[in-house]
Amino acid sequence: MHQLTYGDVKSAADRIAGRVRPVTLAPADPGSAPGPAELWLALEYMQHTGSFKARGAQNFLQSHRDAGTLPDAGVTIASGGNAGLACAWAARQQGVRATVFLPATAPAVKVTKLRSYGADVRLTGTEYAEALAACQHFAATTGALASHAYDHPLIAAGAGTLLEEIVARLPGLDTVVVAVGGGGLFTGVATAARHHGIRTVAVEPADCRALNAAIEAGRPVDVPVDSVAADSLGARRVSAMALNAAQQGDVRSVLVPDSEIIRARRSLWDHRRVAVEHAAATALAALTAPDADSAPAYLPAPGEKVAVVLCGANTDPGDLVR
Template sequence: MITTDDISAAHSRIAGHVRRTPTLSLDADTFGLGLPLSMKLEFLQVTGTFKARGAFNTLLAGPMPKAGVCAASGGNHGIAVAYAAAKLGIPAKIYVPEISSPAKIARIRETGAELVVGGARYSDALAACEAHAAETGALSVHAYDAWPTIAGQGTVGLEWEQDAGGLDTVLVAVGGGGLISGISRWFEKRVKVVGVEPEGSRALQAALEAGHPVDVEVNSIAADSLGARNVFARVHETAALYVDQVVLAPDDAIREAQKRLWLGLRAAAEPGGAAALAALISGAYRPAPGERVGVLACGANVDLASLAAVI
C-alpha cells in the first residue's frame, strides 16, 4: 500500500503539470442547505477532473515503453491520460465504451490520441485495452486499480488539508475508488472520509459489505464517470482501512446538485462531479450540529445540452 510519503512525492512530481485547484469557504446559503462548506474545486483541473493528477504521476514515475501507453475509461481518465501523454510526447491509445458522453469523446480526440469506442460498459473497454497492452507492450494505465494512480489522486487531500485545515468530514464521489483511496490514505483518519456513490452504482459499498471486491450492476445518470462494476483489490484494501462511511445518492439528487452548483457558483458540473453535494441535498449524509464539512466538486466534462436540460 502507498504511504503519505508517496503522496507527497507525487505532489512534487506532478507540480508544473497540473493546477493547484482552489478551495472555497462557502456560506450556509450558497446551496440552500443552511450549512457552511469547504469546497475543493477540482473541476478546474487542467482536464476538467482530478484524473490528470494520477495520469501525470504514472507517466512521470518511470520509463515508458516504445509502444507508449493505453487506457480504458468512461471518459475522464481517458482524457487525462491522453492529455498527459501529449504533453510528454508519449503515444497513447484510449478505449472508451459506447456510454461515454460526446463531450468526453471530443476532448480525447482533441489531444491527438488514438481513440477506440466500443462495448456497452467500462469493463468492455478495459478488456480491449488489456488485450492491446499484452499484444504491443504498451503500458496500461488503470483508472483506479494502481498505486501510482491512487497516489496521484491523493494529492487532492494533501492540498485540501493545507488550504482548509480544521475540517471534520470530507465528502468524496466514488466510481472506481481511486480518488477516495488516495484522499483517505492522506488523511489517515485525521478527518472523517465519506464516500458518495449513486444508488445505481455502488461498487465500493458492496465490496465493503462483502469484505472483498464484487461485481455490481450499473444504472445511473453518472455511469460514464461513476460506473465501475468492481473496485478491485487495491481500492478495497485502502478503503477498508481508511474510508469511514459510504452513502448512496439518488439520481434526482445528483441532478439537483448540478442545478445548485450552477445557480450557486455558475459551475458546470457533470453528474459525477456533483455527486458529493447530492449526498447533502438528499439527506444521505446528515452532518452533526457544528460539524465542519468539506465537499469535493470533482468533474466538469459535461455535455452542455444535457446540463441545460437540468438547470
C-alpha cells in the same frame, strides 16, 4: 494487492509539483450545508483536462519517465472518458503516444476532447469492462504501457495529492466528501485523510454501489451499473486498494438516488453557474435532502468543517441551459 500509504501520496505530490493546477476552494453559501456546518467546495473540475484524473496520470507517466520505462509504443488506457483525457494530456506532455479505449456510450464531448489531445480513440462495447479487455489485449500485443483508470497505486497516489492541497488551505478540516466509481480518487484521498485524522465520506449512486457492496461483502464484488452518473462512476467492481482504504480510518459509505444527483447538479448551475458532471454532483448530493422532512445521506455535526470535492466537469451543459 498494493496497500497505498501516505508516503506514496507525499512522493506523488513531490513528483507532480508545478505540473498540475493547485485546487481552488470556495466557501458555500450560508445555509447550503445541513445544520450549522461549515461547507467548502473544492473546485477540482478546474484541473487540467477538466477533472482530478490529471493528477494520477501525471504521476503515473512521470514516474515511468524517471525510471526510463516509457516504451516506444506509448501508453494505453481504458476509460469512461476522464481518465483517458488525463492520460492523453499527460502523454502529450511526455511526447509519447496514447491509445484510449472507451465504451461506445461515452459522451461525445469527451471523445471530441480526447482527439484534440492527439489520442488514438477506440470505441469498444457498451461498458467499461469491455473497453478494459480490449485495452489489455492491445497492451499485450503491442508492448504499450498499460495505465488504468483507477486501479493502480501511482494513479491513486496522484489523486490523493488533492487532499494534501485541501488540508494546507483549510486548517482544521474535519471531513472530506468524495464521489466513488472504481475507487482511485477515494483511495488516495482516504489514505491522506487518515494520516491527518480527517473523516472521508464516500458517496455512490444507489445503483452504482461498487464500494458500498464491497464493504458489505468484505471483498470486491460485481454490481449492476445503472445511474445517470454511470459515465464516470460506472465501475462494475471497486479496486481492492479502495476496499482496503475503506476498512481503515474514519470512512463513511453512503448512497444517493439519481434524483438527488440531478437536483444537486442543477443547483450548482442555478446558484453558481457551475456546470459539473453528474459524478461531481454525486458528492454534493450526500449533503442535500429533497425536503425539510428528509435527512441527507450524510449529516454533519454542528460546526463541522466539510470539504466537498467537485471532481469533474466534462459534461454537455445543454440540459442545464434553458
